[in-house]
Amino acid sequence: MLNTNKKIAIITPGGDAPGINTCIRAVVNCAIDSGFEVVGVMNGYQGLIDEIPVRRLDAEVVKNIIHSGGTMLKSSRCTQIKNPAGLSKAVKTLKKNKITHLIVIGGNGSVIGAEKISKSGISVICIPVSIDNDIFGTDETVGFDTAINTAVGAIDKIRDVAISFDCVFIIEVMGRHHGFLAVEVGLATDAEFILVPEIKQDINKICDKLKEYQKKKKTSAIIVFAEGCGDVKKLAKQISHNTGIKIRTDTVGYIQRGGHPSARSRNLASRFGSFAIDLISKGYKNRVIVLHKSEIKSLSIQKVISEKKEVDIETLKLAEKFARY
Numbered sequence: 580m581l582n583t584n585k586k587i588a589i590i591t592p593g594g595d596a597p598g599i600n601t602c603i604r605a606v607v608n609c610a611i612d613s614g615f616e617v618v619g620v621m622n623g624y625q626g627l628i629d630e631i632p633v634r635r636l637d638a639e640v641v642k643n644i645i646h647s648g649g650t651m652l653k654s655s656r657c658t659q660i661k662n663p664a665g666l667s668k669a670v671k672t673l674k675k676n677k678i679t680h681l682i683v684i685g686g687n688g689s690v691i692g693a694e695k696i697s698k699s700g701i702s703v704i705c706i707p708v709s710i711d712n713d714i715f716g717t718d719e720t721v722g723f724d725t726a727i728n729t730a731v732g733a734i735d736k737i738r739d740v741a742i743s744f745d746c747v748f749i750i751e752v753m754g755r756h757h758g759f760l761a762v763e764v765g766l767a768t769d770a771e772f773i774l775v776p777e778i779k780q781d782i783n784k785i786c787d788k789l790k791e792y793q794k795k796k797k798t799s800a801i802i803v804f805a806e807g808c809g810d811v812k813k814l815a816k817q818i819s820h821n822t823g824i825k826i827r828t829d830t831v832g833y834i835q836r837g838g839h840p841s842a843r844s845r846n847l848a849s850r851f852g853s854f855a856i857d858l859i860s861k862g863y864k865n866r867v868i869v870l871h872k873s874e875i876k877s878l879s880i881q882k883v884i885s886e887k888k889e890v891d892i893e894t895l896k897l898a899e900k901f902a903r904y
Contacts, residue, residue, distance in 0.1 A: 586616045587859065588633060588678040591650040592623030592657060592692060593685040596710045596722030597840035598848040599650040602684050604641040605852025606706075611638060613860055618676065623685075624657040624692055627669035633676050645845060648837045650684075660692045670699040680859050684708050686720070690867060694880045702864030705880060706851045710835055712759040715886040716878045717869035721851060724843040726753070726835040727763050733831045734768040738801055741827075745798035747789065749815050751830040754805035758890050760835075761805035766898040771800040773898055776807035777890045782814070786821040793824070850875055 587610050591599050603619070610617045618633040620626050634640075634652070644651060659665030673681060673696070680702045683693040686709030697703040707714040710726035730752050741748050750770075754760045758775020765773035771792070774780050785802070792800060804811050815826040840848065851868050854875050858866055866877035 585679045585859065586618065586677050587680045587682060587856075588618050588620050588673065588676070589636065589652065589682045589684065590620040590623060590627070591652045591654050591684045591708075592625075592660075593654060593689045594709070595648070595650050595654055595836050596686070596708045596720070597648050597725035597836070597838055598721035598844040599684055599708050600641075600644040600647045601840055601845045601848035602706050602708060602721060602852045603636070603651060604644050605849045606682055606684075606855055607636045607641045608638055609853045609856040610859075613856055615856070615859070618678075619652045621653050623652075623654045623689075624660040624665075624669055625655040626653075627672045628657065628659050628665050630668075630672050630675075645849075646839050648839060657692075660695065666695050666699075670696060670701065673699075673701055680704065680864070682706065682855050686711060687713050690714060690880065691884055694865075694884050697865040697880055702859070703866075703880065704855045704858055704864070704877075705867040705883075706848075706855055707867065707869065708848070710753060710760060711755075711757055713757040713888055714867070714869075715883050715888040716867065717871065719847065719870050721848040722836075722840065722844055723760070723763075724847075725838065725841040726760055727767065728841055729835050729838060730760065730764045730831045731767045733834070734764065734770075734801060734803070737829055738768065738799075741799040741801060747800045747802065747818075747824055747826050749802040749804050749811055749818075749826060749828045751804045751806050751811045751828070753831075753835050755807045757807070757888070758805040759888075761803050762891060762894050762898070765803040766894055766901075768801060768803065769901055770803040770898065771902045772802040773895060774802065774804045774808045775890055775895075776805055778895075780808070782817055782821070786818055789818070789822050789824055 708721040712723040867883045
């Protein structure tokens with residue numbers, strides 16, 4: 580029997596990540612078991628502003644999507660949600676559809692938009708899904724593990740080429756503002772250097788190290804470069820000019836955001852989705868679900884958007900230690 584006092588809407592704004600559909604499936608099935616009506620908002624926050632009709636979601640609709648990438652609800656980049664006029668339209672659409680709870684599945688920008696909507700009286704629960712893993716309070720976001728595995732698989736192949744041709748590769752991975760993905764990928768691929776936006780890099784130090792490698796007959800190397808560090812081709816030219824070493828570049832692009840989610844991403848998505856319905860059932864609102872020290876809990880949206888997640892310096896140091904050998 581449906582709980583007519585609570586109507587849950589699911590929205591997937593911003594960039595996609597492997598595991599979004601798994602989250603949708605978990606939320607829908609758990610919500611139905613708890614007697615709630617569930618609808619899906621199409622095209623992210625833009626769908627609310629454009630008043631696109633919501634889609635009714637049930638067990639049949641979400642059947643067999645646990646393994647699929649992307650988002651069945653579609654997405655878009657929406658800057659209008661940041662201004663009062665756009666926000667007002669979005670809230671109006673939610674209230675017109677009698678939505679009492681909005682579950683936002685997305686990354687840092689999506690959480691910021693959710694916080695604005697929460698001030699309208701509509702309860703919001705956020706599930707962190709992002710390949711960037713940049714949301715404060717959670718050790719891991721859904722999709723992060725899959726993105727790591729995708730990038731690692733690509734770089735392992737490039738390492739074969741680097742060794743065969745005695746060359747240095749700079750490999751760009753995603754991470755416009757943060758280097759969480761680059762750090763984990765760099766450690767897993769035994770990269771000689773990991774460059775992240777949070778730390779200013781000393782190019783002279785990199786050049787000196789590469790020259791040192793050559794003296795020791797170490798003729799190949801991998802530099803993992805987060806996209807937020809600047810122009811990868813410009814860096815390659817600078818290093819080549821200073822060392823005389825030919826530098827090749829490659830980019831592990833949007834494949835990091837797509838594809839089948841890993842088992843870890845699927846299971847985390849399922850647990851987060853179930854926990855979201857538990858929170859709603861218990862009367863919690865305006866929360867972000869997080870994984871902290873293997874425990875799933877929640878933090879207030881305000882705390883999450885007001886704090887900054889720091890890159891793991893210890894992991895960077897560990898990777899640097901291994902790069903000596």
